[in-house]
Amino acid sequence: xxxxxxxxxxxxxxxxxxxxxxxxxxxxxxxKSKIRKKTSQIVLKIEKVNILMGSAVYAxxxxxxxxxxxxxxxxxxxxxxxxxxxxxxxxxxxCYSFWALLDYKExxxxxxxxxxxxxxxxxxTQFGCTASVEKVGDFFINLVTPSYVDDEVKKLNKKExxxxxxxxxxxxxxxxxxxxxxxxxxxxxxxxxxxRELVTKFNNQSALVTLAKYKNEKDIELILNNKDDDAGxxxxxxxxxxxxxxxxxxxxxxxxxxxxxxxxxxNEWRELYIAIAAFKSPKALELLSYTFTKVKNPNIKKYHIxxxxxxIILNKFTLYDxxxxxxxxxxxxxxxxxxxxxxxxxxxxxYLLSKKKLxxxxxxxxxxxxxxxxxxxxxGENLDETILNFILINDKDLAYEIITNKISEAKVIExxxxxxxxxxxxxxxxIEPLFKRLGKEDNTYVxxxxxxxxxxxxxxxxNKRILETRKQNKNMNTGWGSDSLDQILEKNNIQ
Numbered sequence: 312x313x314x315x316x317x318x319x320x321x322x323x324x325x326x327x328x329x330x331x332x333x334x335x336x337x338x339x340x341x342x343k344s345k346i347r348k349k350t351s352q353i354v355l356k357i358e359k360v361n362i363l364m365g366s367a368v369y370a371x372x373x374x375x376x377x378x379x380x381x382x383x384x385x386x387x388x389x390x391x392x393x394x395x396x397x398x399x400x401x402x403x404x405x406c407y408s409f410w411a412l413l414d415y416k417e418x419x420x421x422x423x424x425x426x427x428x429x430x431x432x433x434x435x436t437q438f439g440c441t442a443s444v445e446k447v448g449d450f451f452i453n454l455v456t457p458s459y460v461d462d463e464v465k466k467l468n469k470k471e472x473x474x475x476x477x478x479x480x481x482x483x484x485x486x487x488x489x490x491x492x493x494x495x496x497x498x499x500x501x502x503x504x505x506x507r508e509l510v511t512k513f514n515n516q517s518a519l520v521t522l523a524k525y526k527n528e529k530d531i532e533l534i535l536n537n538k539d540d541d542a543g544x545x546x547x548x549x550x551x552x553x554x555x556x557x558x559x560x561x562x563x564x565x566x567x568x569x570x571x572x573x574x575x576x577x578n579e580w581r582e583l584y585i586a587i588a589a590f591k592s593p594k595a596l597e598l599l600s601y602t603f604t605k606v607k608n609p610n611i612k613k614y615h616i617x618x619x620x621x622x623i624i625l626n627k628f629t630l631y632d633x634x635x636x637x638x639x640x641x642x643x644x645x646x647x648x649x650x651x652x653x654x655x656x657x658x659x660x661x662y663l664l665s666k667k668k669l670x671x672x673x674x675x676x677x678x679x680x681x682x683x684x685x686x687x688x689x690x691g692e693n694l695d696e697t698i699l700n701f702i703l704i705n706d707k708d709l710a711y712e713i714i715t716n717k718i719s720e721a722k723v724i725e726x727x728x729x730x731x732x733x734x735x736x737x738x739x740x741x742i743e744p745l746f747k748r749l750g751k752e753d754n755t756y757v758x759x760x761x762x763x764x765x766x767x768x769x770x771x772x773x774n775k776r777i778l779e780t781r782k783q784n785k786n787m788n789t790g791w792g793s794d795s796l797d798q799i800l801e802k803n804n805i806q
Contacts, residue, residue: 345395350388356380358401363450372723372756374436374623374791378621385411390418397423402434402447409451412466420455421471427451428478431485480505490517499522514539514544516546523550527536548760550584555589563587567598571615581618588622588631596630599623603637613642620644627652639664647694654701658683662705669713696728704734713742718744723754730760734767742773749780755792758784759799765801772803 396408509518602615
C-alpha cells in the first residue's frame with residue numbers, strides 16, 4: 312500500500328474515532344458544582360485551545376500558552392477538583408487533569424486509569440515538532456507506564472500494570488494500548504485460545520503477532536492468508552519475525568522483489584526486512600543485499616538501506632557483519648547500538664570510521680594506530696557524544712578540532728552535546744568560538760546553552776563580555792528567551 316494512502320486511511324479512521332469518541336464521552340457529567348470559579352475559568356481556557364501541548368512545541372521550541380494554562384491548573388486546582396475533572400466532557404481537559412494528578416504521590420491512580428479503558432475520544436496533541444492524534448485512555452495509560460516521558464512522576468507498579476494488561480486484552484475496548492498489551496502478553500497455554508479467537512473472529516492484527524510466538528504449525532496458513540485493508544502485510548511480517556519458518560521464505564522473497572522498483576516509500580518495508588533477517592541464513596543475507604544491487608531509484612534506495620540496517624541490528628548475526636560495515640562506510644548509517652556492536656568486532660576499523668563520522672572530510676587512511684583505547688566510560692546518551700568521547704581518549708587534538716567546528720556550525724538538536732563537552736573540559740581554547748557563535752545566534756536554546764557554558768568558567772572577564780555581547784545581539788533581548796537569559800544571569804549574580 313502506498314504510504315500516502317495509508318496515512319489518509321489512518322487519518323480518516325482517527326476522524327471517525329474523534330467524532331464518535333467525543334459524542335460518547337459527552338455523556339460524562341463534569342459535576343460542575345464541585346469546581347470553583349477560578350478553576351472553571353482555567354478549564355475554559357484549556358477548552359478553547361483544545362490541543363494537548365507540551366512545554367516546548369514546533370521547530371522553534373516555543374512554550375505555548377496552553378502549557379501555561381496547564382501550569383495554572385496544577386497551581387490552582389485542588390486534587391479533588393482534578394479527580395472530578397478527569398471526567399470532564401472535554402478530552403484535553405481530562406488529560407491535563409490526570410497529568411496534574413501525577414504530582415500527588417498519595418493518590419491511587421489505578422482506579423482512574425481503569426475507569427478510562429473505554430475512553431477512546433481522540434484529541435489533537437503537540438509535543439515538540441510532532442503533531443498527532445491520541446485517544447484519551449491511551450494518554451492516561453502512557454503517562455503511568457514506567458519509562459514513558461517523565462520518570463519523576465508517579466507510575467503504576469508491576470502488579471497494577473499486569474492487571475491493566477489483562478483488562479485491556481479481555482475487556483472489549485478500542486484503545487491502541489490494547490494492541491500493545493496483546494503483543495507483549497506472555498504466551499501461556501491459557502491465553503492461546505483467546506489470542507486465536509481475536510485473530511479468527513475479529514481479525515485483530517496484534518493478536519496475530521502474538522499467535523506467531525506459539526510457533527504452532529497449524530497457524531502457518533492463517534498467517535500467510537492474513538489480510539488487513541489498512542496495514543497491508545505489516546502485521547503479517549511482524550508475525551513471521553516471531554515464527555521464521557522456511558515455509559514463509561518464498562512469500563517474503565516475492566514481496567521483496569515486488570518492492571524494489573517502487574517509486575514510493577512504504578512503511579511495510581521495515582517489517583519485511585526484519586522478517587527476512589530473522590531467518591539468519593545465507594539466503595537471508597542474499598535478500599538483504601538486494602538493496603545495493605537491485606534498487607535503482609536513489610531516493611527510495613536510502614529507505615531500503617536504513618531498513619536493512621535496522622533489521623540487522625535487531626537480528627545480529629556474524630554472517631551479516633560485512634554488510635553492516637558496508638552500510639556504515641558507504642551510506643553513513645549508524646546507531647549507538649550498532650556502534651557498540653562493531654566496536655567489539657574491530658576497534659581499529661571502528662575508530663577510523665568514527666573520525667569520518669564527525670569530520671566528513673576526514674580521509675580514512677590504511678594505517679591504523681597500534682592500539683586503540685576503549686572503555687565503558689566513552690558511552691554517552693547518544694551516538695555523537697559516544698563517538699566524540701572515543702576520539703577524545705585516542706586523539707585529543709582531533710577531538711578539540713571537531714568540538715570547535717561543531718560549536719560554529721552544529722544545529723540546535725546536536726549543539727547541546729558539544730556545549731556539554733566544553734562544560735566538562737573547561738579548556739579556554741573554546742571561549743572564542745563560543746563567543747563568536749553567541750554574537751550572531753538567534754535560537755534561544757543555543758544562546759542560553761552558550762551563556763551557561765561560558766559562566767561555568769567562573770571568570771569575571773567572561774561574565775562582563777557576556778553582557779556586552781548581549782547588548783550587540785538583539786536576538787538575545789526579545790521574547791521568552793530574554794526572560795530565560797535574565798533568570799540565568801540573575802541566578803549567577805551577573806549584572
